[in-house]
Amino acid sequence: MGMLVDGQWHDVWYDTSKSGGRFVRSVSQFRNFVTADGSAGPTGTGGFAAESGRYHLYVSLACPWAHRTLIFRKLKGLEDHIDVSVVHPLMLENGWEFRDEGAATTDHLFGSSALWQVYTKADPTYSGRVTVPVLWDKKTGTIVSNESAEIIRMFNSAFDDITGNRLDFYPEDLSADIDALNAKIYDSINNGVYKCGFATTQEAYEENFGKLFEALDTMEERLSANRYLFGDRLTEADWRFFTTLVRFDPVYVGHFKCNLKRIADYPALTRYLKDLYNHPGVAETVNFDHIKRHYYQSHKTINPTGIVPVGPEIDLA
């Protein structure tokens, strides 16, 4: 774990000393958009037109945020148009690293040993965290975006004329409702589990623990009456929720101490999780080996022995 300061790598853990033991996620800094015609998106600059083979995606199979982008790449038929490098599951003193081992790969573009080197290629004086996912532009030699919420929006529509795939997970008529629900799920659930797990005071942990399970109870109720979060319409909000749900019982219950209940104890959430997992193409994006090894072996302040629990038995088929 570490970060870049003026383009130099430093091995440091999250500093919670100024926030009462609370984990505060930093804001992503590369915020451009790929658009169908290269015009500017909601933030950043233009010049990033959708083209087959032009963009490269860096992901971790362990990371819930990167997982969103892999799901969209799959469901939107982008696999032949956007290639991928997969970091090694262990994130230690050099941060995310590349190694040709199992499902992990080399850096297919530059052969870098660590992801921070890709960040400094985009900006030699970059200061900040080195996170996945990263969407790289081969043409201009820079990072388009390192914000998953925005990368999935690009994947949802920018390449439609190239792929002919017009599935829309962010339909206009639901967009405001999706944004509102995303915000709630992000704060109390997606990021909520991290706020429990990375808390360094009892108070910070308990505050987020309460909010997390309150939010899960609300979702359980909502999904008791609906197949998906918005009735029978499968949207971006479902995929954003899914990547946390699928990691919950194998990792967050134990490693992040989110243990009031398991997802297996919620009938509607269990049915929903299985439904999404069995959606064509999605199971192939889930790698429980990387998920478990990443969390249990990378966060030495939480699990110093690095022992990965063998259980629980997970059967989502």
Ligand SMILES: N[C@@H](CCC(=O)N[C@@H](CS)C(=O)NCC(=O)O)C(=O)O
């Ligand atoms: N807001 C970012 C967050 C991405 C993120 O925090 N990724 C984690 C992995 S799950 C990471 O790379 N962390 C490295 C670090 O914080 O140094 C997004 O959604 O794209």
